[in-house]
Amino acid sequence: MLEPVNGSSVDTGNADEPAAPIVDGGLVRVRLDIGYDGTDFSGWARQPGRRTVQQVLEAALETVLRQRVALTVAGRTDAGVHATGQVAHADLPSTGLMLEPASGSSVDTAELGHRLRRLLPPDVTVYGVRAVPAAFDARFAALRRHYEYRVADRPLASGPLRRRDTASWHRPLDERLMAQAAAPLLGEHDFAAFCRRRQGATTVRELQRLDWRRDPDGMLACLVSADAFCHNMVRGLVGALIAVGDGRCPPAWPATLLAARQRSSKVTVAPAHGLTLVGVDYPPDEELAARATVTRAVRGS
Amino acid sequence: MLEPVNGSSVDTGNADEPAAPIVDGGLVRVRLDIGYDGTDFSGWARQPGRRTVQQVLEAALETVLRQRVALTVAGRTDAGVHATGQVAHADLPSTGLMLEPASGSSVDTAELGHRLRRLLPPDVTVYGVRAVPAAFDARFAALRRHYEYRVADRPLASGPLRRRDTASWHRPLDERLMAQAAAPLLGEHDFAAFCRRRQGATTVRELQRLDWRRDPDGMLACLVSADAFCHNMVRGLVGALIAVGDGRCPPAWPATLLAARQRSSKVTVAPAHGLTLVGVDYPPDEELAARATVTRAVRGS
Numbered sequence: 001m002l003e004p005v006n007g008s009s010v011d012t013g014n015a016d017e018p019a020a021p022i023v024d025g026g027l028v029r030v031r032l033d034i035g036y037d038g039t040d041f042s043g044w045a046r047q048p049g050r051r052t053v054q055q056v057l058e059a060a061l062e063t064v065l066r067q068r069v070a071l072t073v074a075g076r077t078d079a080g081v082h083a084t085g086q087v088a089h090a091d092l093p094s095t096g097l098m099l100e101p102a103s104g105s106s107v108d109t110a111e112l113g114h115r116l117r118r119l120l121p122p123d124v125t126v127y128g129v130r131a132v133p134a135a136f137d138a139r140f141a142a143l144r145r146h147y148e149y150r151v152a153d154r155p156l157a158s159g160p161l162r163r164r165d166t167a168s169w170h171r172p173l174d175e176r177l178m179a180q181a182a183a184p185l186l187g188e189h190d191f192a193a194f195c196r197r198r199q200g201a202t203t204v205r206e207l208q209r210l211d212w213r214r215d216p217d218g219m220l221a222c223l224v225s226a227d228a229f230c231h232n233m234v235r236g237l238v239g240a241l242i243a244v245g246d247g248r249c250p251p252a253w254p255a256t257l258l259a260a261r262q263r264s265s266k267v268t269v270a271p272a273h274g275l276t277l278v279g280v281d282y283p284p285d286e287e288l289a290a291r292a293t294v295t296r297a298v299r300g301s
Numbered sequence: 302m303l304e305p306v307n308g309s310s311v312d313t314g315n316a317d318e319p320a321a322p323i324v325d326g327g328l329v330r331v332r333l334d335i336g337y338d339g340t341d342f343s344g345w346a347r348q349p350g351r352r353t354v355q356q357v358l359e360a361a362l363e364t365v366l367r368q369r370v371a372l373t374v375a376g377r378t379d380a381g382v383h384a385t386g387q388v389a390h391a392d393l394p395s396t397g398l399m400l401e402p403a404s405g406s407s408v409d410t411a412e413l414g415h416r417l418r419r420l421l422p423p424d425v426t427v428y429g430v431r432a433v434p435a436a437f438d439a440r441f442a443a444l445r446r447h448y449e450y451r452v453a454d455r456p457l458a459s460g461p462l463r464r465r466d467t468a469s470w471h472r473p474l475d476e477r478l479m480a481q482a483a484a485p486l487l488g489e490h491d492f493a494a495f496c497r498r499r500q501g502a503t504t505v506r507e508l509q510r511l512d513w514r515r516d517p518d519g520m521l522a523c524l525v526s527a528d529a530f531c532h533n534m535v536r537g538l539v540g541a542l543i544a545v546g547d548g549r550c551p552p553a554w555p556a557t558l559l560a561a562r563q564r565s566s567k568v569t570v571a572p573a574h575g576l577t578l579v580g581v582d583y584p585p586d587e588e589l590a591a592r593a594t595v596t597r598a599v600r601g602s
Contacts, residue, residue, distance in 0.1 A: 035460035035461050035462070036461050036462075037461040037462050037464070082461075082462055084460055084462060122461060122464055123461045123464075124461055125460060125461055127460070159336035159385055159426060159428070160336050160337050160338040160383075160423060160424045160425055160426055161336070161337075161338050161383055161385065161465065161466050161577070163338070163423055163424075164462070165462050276462070
């Protein structure tokens with residue numbers, strides 16, 4: 001339960017109160033933590049005539065709030081890609097949040113989350129909804145995104161129960177060779193070799209993590225973190241490392257590709273269904289605005 | 302690749318050779334290791350007009366071998382229950398296994414597994430096929446079965462990607478209380494309180510494990526092992542422990558139920574989709590026949 005909102009600033013002198021959630025004109029900015037099984041979605045972003053996560057979530061919000069609301073997301077995932085830690089924000093009319101008319105003044109994000117969960121289909125959920133400062137921008141205030149790519153190179157590691165979020169590889173993968181190939185890719189580089197280019201957008205990114213983990217059941221997971229990713233970047237990196245892991249290419253090959261700084265036809269993008277967005281990091285509230293300003297300057301809006 | 306089979310006994314004096322796989326009349330007994338997503342199956346056992354795992358597997362075997370083959374299974378799972386470690390056996394005509402007509406004498410179980418995997422739908426797979434001694438009986442030679450029951454009592458622990466094999470609980474579960482309640486159930490008892498009775502069948506079983514594990518992601522799993530389970534037993538046990546975990550019943554309650562030795566209407570059977578058969582143990586080859594004899598005597602055929 002949040003304090004009444006009425007378009008003016010809220011006194012947050014009390015340390016127990018959240019920072020003022022007012023955007024303007026009585027709008028309240030909320031953060032939604034989202035999970036989905038991407039199998040039956042044409043990705044995150046709205047597309048005419050397609051079932052997308054954004055369209056399904058915005059439709060549910062419209063049903064609850066009786067008014068159209070637009071979501072801004074941290075990671076615009078492709079068709080078939082999953083999420084356990086997706087984050088979006090929306091500016092909601094505070095009147096629409098007065099879900100308990102009797103009290104007349106309460107803004108109940110827990111109730112909003114509960115109503116959304118009941119409306120949403122089984123392959124998407126909202127883990128939580130909470131009011132955030134107006135400077136919280138799910139896309140531009142993010143410090144880094146974390147992805148996990150699951151691949152089974154042994155029959156027993158995958159199996160029918162994980163077929164939706166685990167790619168299969170028909171040859172054994174050597175995770176030590178893949179770790180060796182991954183090391184020189186870390187840090188700030190132009191990742192154009194691994195990305196599908198977008199007009200006017202930079203492909204310089206800071207790759208902060210690119211580790212392989214072998215689980216007790218034999219399943220392999222690639223843990224990938226960066227400040228942000230350009231289009232197809234995680235799947236391009238994983239595809240290049242798999243070519244090393246199964247012995248087709250030497251460990252030095254991905255670094256050679258990187259140095260060429262242009263899209264290579266030799267990179268086979270790994271299948272979408274192995275990929276899951278597992279988390280997004282944000283700075284503390286007082287640093288949100290500064291972070292968004294820096295990001296916008298670097299990557300453009 | 303196995304040695305030629307021709308209806309007579311095979312010399313297994315060489316320690317590298319498998320034990321004689323001949324049942325009789327040229328039949329070869331094979332073991333199949335099986336996994337399935339039970340969501341869209343009406344359980345294991347054949348039922349007229351229903352899609353069951355047995356029916357789908359036997360149809361695939363018939364396609365490959367051009368002859369009907371019956372499977373005997375370790376655990377006849379109910380509708381909606383999954384398996385990562387199911388085991389079945391079948392007696393195959395050795396002629397049907399001559400998958401390489403050119404050689405004329407080879408029995409290739411690896412090739413049989415490969416062909417089955419290509420034929421089977423995505424929600425069931427055969428991890429491996431291998432020839433076993435005639436005394437191997439998937440049902441009666443089994444020493445114990447291992448099940449895992451997954452339940453999410455926090456929104457973030459489940460999510461759309463695991464909705465098929467994880468039950469949700471709307472209240473927090475205290476795994477220490479559940480462990481306390483589980484302890485007196487271990488050992489050999491009449492589990493009639495937790496089972497759906499079958500005419501003429503004993504409900505005495507040896508419960509060897511009933512542990513709860515809390516995973517790093519918050520998910521709870523109940524690990525249950527016994528020599529064998531009667532119908533609904535795992536789900537009845539888990540249902541009773543959940544009633545303790547969420548505070549509805551005291552920790553001593555499940556043991557009180559057990560002592561009553563009759564089906565209790567107070568036991569809420571936990572939902573099928575949280576349950577997975579994860580493994581079956583068998584004795585070494587030389588003890589297979591003795592084990593099957595003991596099991597048949599206790600539980601009837």
